[in-house]
Amino acid sequence: MKIIIAIMILNISIFSKNIETSKEFIRLSSPFAQVTAGFLEIKSNYKKDIKIIKAESDFSKHTELHDMKMENSKMTMFAFDFVKIPAHSTMVFEKGYKHIMFIGLNERLKENDIKTIKLFFDNGDSVDVKMKVKKF
Numbered sequence: 001m002k003i004i005i006a007i008m009i010l011n012i013s014i015f016s017k018n019i020e021t022s023k024e025f026i027r028l029s030s031p032f033a034q035v036t037a038g039f040l041e042i043k044s045n046y047k048k049d050i051k052i053i054k055a056e057s058d059f060s061k062h063t064e065l066h067d068m069k070m071e072n073s074k075m076t077m078f079a080f081d082f083v084k085i086p087a088h089s090t091m092v093f094e095k096g097y098k099h100i101m102f103i104g105l106n107e108r109l110k111e112n113d114i115k116t117i118k119l120f121f122d123n124g125d126s127v128d129v130k131m132k133v134k135k136f
C-alpha cells in the first residue's frame with residue numbers, strides 16, 4: 001500500500017505543471033481598433049520566485065506587459081519589463097490593473113476566436129496560453 005501511494009504522489013509531481021493559467025481572455029475591441037488587451041491568472045507551482053519577462057503573439061506587431069497607475073488624477077497605463085510571481089502563488093492580470101497589451105493588430109479579432117500567446121519567464125520556461133476573444 002505504501003508503495004502504491006508513493007507511486008501516485010510521484011505521478012502527480014510528474015504531471016503537474018509548473019505554470020498553470022486560467023480565466024484567459026482577450027477583450028473584443030471595435031472593428032477598426034489597433035489595440036486590445038488580454039487578461040488571465042497565472043499560477044506558479046515553482047518552489048522559487050520567478051518573473052514574467054515577456055509576452056509574444058502573432059496577431060499583433062507588439063505585445064507588451066502593462067499596468068495602470070494614477071497620474072494627474074487620471075488612470076494611465078505603462079509598460080513594465082517584468083513582474084515577480086512569488087513561489088506557489090498566483091499573479092492576476094485583470095481589468096484596471098495588469099494586462100497584456102496587443103499593439104498594432106495584424107488581423108481583425110472576432111468574438112469567440114481562440115488566440116495563442118506565449119509567456120516567457122526568467123528561468124527559461126515559457127508557456128503557450130490559449131485566449132478566447134470576448135466582450136466585457
Ligand SMILES: [Cu+2]
Pocket residue numbers: 037066067077078099100101
Ligand atoms: Cu495597456
